[in-house]
Amino acid sequence: MTNQKTTRIPRMTLSRLPLYYRTLCNLADEGTRRIKSADLGTATQVEPTTIRRDFSYFGELGRSGYGYDVGHLIRIFGEILEVDEPQYLALVGVGNLGRALLKNNFRRNPNMAIVCAFDADPGVIGEEINQVIVQPMAELGATIASLQINTAISTVPSHSLQQVSAKLVDNGIRSILSFAPEPVILPEFVNMRYLDLTSEVLNLLLLSERGQAAVAK
Amino acid sequence: MTNQKTTRIPRMTLSRLPLYYRTLCNLADEGTRRIKSADLGTATQVEPTTIRRDFSYFGELGRSGYGYDVGHLIRIFGEILEVDEPQYLALVGVGNLGRALLKNNFRRNPNMAIVCAFDADPGVIGEEINQVIVQPMAELGATIASLQINTAISTVPSHSLQQVSAKLVDNGIRSILSFAPEPVILPEFVNMRYLDLTSEVLNLLLLSERGQAAVAK
DNA sequence: CACGAAATGTGACGAGTTTAACAAAACGGA
DNA sequence: TCCGTTTTGTTAAACTCGTCACATTTCGTG
Numbered sequence: 001m002t003n004q005k006t007t008r009i010p011r012m013t014l015s016r017l018p019l020y021y022r023t024l025c026n027l028a029d030e031g032t033r034r035i036k037s038a039d040l041g042t043a044t045q046v047e048p049t050t051i052r053r054d055f056s057y058f059g060e061l062g063r064s065g066y067g068y069d070v071g072h073l074i075r076i077f078g079e080i081l082e083v084d085e086p087q088y089l090a091l092v093g094v095g096n097l098g099r100a101l102l103k104n105n106f107r108r109n110p111n112m113a114i115v116c117a118f119d120a121d122p123g124v125i126g127e128e129i130n131q132v133i134v135q136p137m138a139e140l141g142a143t144i145a146s147l148q149i150n151t152a153i154s155t156v157p158s159h160s161l162q163q164v165s166a167k168l169v170d171n172g173i174r175s176i177l178s179f180a181p182e183p184v185i186l187p188e189f190v191n192m193r194y195l196d197l198t199s200e201v202l203n204l205l206l207l208s209e210r211g212q213a214a215v216a217k
Numbered sequence: 218m219t220n221q222k223t224t225r226i227p228r229m230t231l232s233r234l235p236l237y238y239r240t241l242c243n244l245a246d247e248g249t250r251r252i253k254s255a256d257l258g259t260a261t262q263v264e265p266t267t268i269r270r271d272f273s274y275f276g277e278l279g280r281s282g283y284g285y286d287v288g289h290l291i292r293i294f295g296e297i298l299e300v301d302e303p304q305y306l307a308l309v310g311v312g313n314l315g316r317a318l319l320k321n322n323f324r325r326n327p328n329m330a331i332v333c334a335f336d337a338d339p340g341v342i343g344e345e346i347n348q349v350i351v352q353p354m355a356e357l358g359a360t361i362a363s364l365q366i367n368t369a370i371s372t373v374p375s376h377s378l379q380q381v382s383a384k385l386v387d388n389g390i391r392s393i394l395s396f397a398p399e400p401v402i403l404p405e406f407v408n409m410r411y412l413d414l415t416s417e418v419l420n421l422l423l424l425s426e427r428g429q430a431a432v433a434k
Numbered sequence: 435c436a437c438g439a440a441a442t443g444t445g446a447c448g449a450g451t452t453t454a455a456c457a458a459a460a461c462g463g464a
Numbered sequence: 465t466c467c468g469t470t471t472t473g474t475t476a477a478a479c480t481c482g483t484c485a486c487a488t489t490t491c492g493t494g
Contacts, residue, residue: 010480010481011424011480011481012480012481012482013481014420014423014424015420017419017423018398018413018415018416018419018420019398019400019416022398022399022416023399026399036440036441036442037441037442038441042402043400044400045400045401045402047482047483048441049482049483049484050481050482050483052441052442052443052444053443053444053481053482053483055442055443056442056443056444060442060443061442062441062442062443063441063442063489063490063491064440064441064442064443064488064489064490064491065439065440065441065442065489065490065491065492066440066441066442066490066491067440067441067442068442080423081419081423082422087418087422089418096316096317096320096321097314097317097318097321099313099317100313100314100316100317101314101414103313104313104314106414106415106418108415109415112415112418151418151421151422153418174425175421175422175425176421177417177418177421181235181236181239182239182240182243183236183240183260183261183262185259185262191421191424191425193417193420193421195412195417196235197318197323198235198323198325198326198329199235199236199239200394200410200412201304201306201323201329201368201370201394202234202235202298203231203232203235203410204368204392204393204394204408204410205299205304205368205392206231206232206234206297206298207228207231207232207408208391208392208408227450227451228450228451229450229451229452230451253470253471253472254471254472255471264452264453266452266453266454266455267451267452267453269471269472269473269474270451270452270453270473270474272472272473273472273473273474277472277473278472279471279472279473280459280460280461280471280472281458281459281460281461281470281471281472281473282459282460282461282462282469282470282471282472283460283461283470283471283472284470284471284472285472435494436493436494437492437493437494438491438492438493438494439490439491439492439493440489440490440491440492441488441489441490441491442487442488442489442490443486443487443488443489444485444486444487444488445484445485445486445487446483446484446485447482447483447484447485448481448482448483448484449480449481449482449483450479450480450481450482451478451479451480451481452477452478452479452480453476453477453478453479454475454476454477454478455474455475455476455477456473456474456475456476457472457473457474457475458471458472458473458474459470459471459472459473460469460470460471460472461468461469461470461471462467462468462469462470463466463467463468463469464465464466464467
């Protein structure tokens with residue numbers, strides 16, 4: 001109890017958990033009961049050794065000469081990912097992308113959903129999309145407080161991102177997924193993640209075409 | 218000339234270039250002529266040391282006691298990122314997300330654009346979105362061949378991703394950005410990148426809430 | 435029950451990446 | 465021109481992560 005051997009789980013291992021979880025669920029749906037790291041490797045495109053190492057951080061989940069019990073893995077990872085806990089999200093910015101996210105609304109994940117949306121444009125306020133009514137920014141504080149939301153998705157453009165983010169944090173949001181490319185300066189306890197499509201495409205091109213750029217010294 | 222010191226640029230450094238480039242452009246727009254790594258660090262949220270190390274791979278770009286010339290950096294990085302070369306993309310899957318991408322169409326990047334779109338649903342084929350007409354899958358090969366496109370964005374659902382990806386590759390696509398969570402098995406020379414929103418949200422939560430998951434040994 | 439086959443969990447290594455620390459270089463005011 | 469200040473570029477060390485290799489464990493058949 002005192003000597004908690006709280007081995008810190010590597011960041012990269014955590015980032016692969018959603019992939020493992022989803023793949024295992026698919027396998028279970030197809031009736032697969034047991035799996036070995038080699039087969040899970042081909043399904044996830046992750047090296048079998050890496051999979052075994054990843055799994056080992058959560059205990060001895062497998063059996064030598066047998067493999068892993070799919071149901072057991074799903075239970076363990078589901079618990080870590082808290083997939084059973086309802087995860088409600090707020091959306092700020094209901095433009096093209098925001099609207100698409102709202103229409104989709106994590107359909108495949110029964111416990112994850114955008115439950116409120118905000119925008120500054122009077123033209124979209126009041127609009128109902130997929131059972132969510134777009135609210136004005138002024139109501140943001142009251143709504144996310146009453147719904148006890150602490151995670152938000154932002155599709156607001158760069159120029160207002162800093163201001164909007166600050167408002168989100170002031171109202172209790174602790175994790176933000178932003179689709180704007182500009183980094184934002186926020187308190188350390190806020191977890192921010194950026195998903196800039198342009199950067200992603202540029203990176204894709206950069207990493208494929210040229211693995212090197214000659215540097216004459 | 219013979220002794221090309223082609224220092225291989227680290228992957229992580231390359232992945233930060235778009236961020237540097239964009240931030241520097243913003244600074245230039247505001248009239249900033251020179252910048253030091255410390256200030257660029259606060260703007261990009263990257264450690265100043267890391268910035269200097271990154272820059273050093275491209276030569277001695279700065280001056281001691283002075284900093285970096287913003288315009289010079291923009292020129293260098295713009296060249297590496299080939300921002301002046303037009304980069305045309307194909308889109309497969311014109312659902313909610315695909316439509317949003319098409320409406321946005323990298324408006325802020327004058328040299329990057331989706332120039333053709335494909336879908337299997339007869340309901341959307343023929344529709345014109347932002348000057349792009351949605352074509353049937355059957356025309357994919359001919360169109361991307363004539364436009365000489367080698368990069369695609371896919372928003373097709375998981376169950377058809379493998380098949381669609383294979384078709385893309387058969388027709389000359391070498392880089393794919395996919396919004397479906399399932400990994401795909403493709404030849405090694407294809408560069409694939411996944412952007413699964415559900416995984417991103419789960420990761421966000423995982424990395425923030427609990428930096429550790431106790432493992433009793 | 436015994437034994438070969440199968441598959442895990444992990445020590446060790448090495449590649450890749452970040453960071454601290456500092457010498458060298460250039461600035462800019464007096 | 466001189467000199468203290470500023471800031472770079474880089475060496476060295478720390479850290480993270482992925483993979484090899486293999487001892488160990490368990491399986492499952494005869």
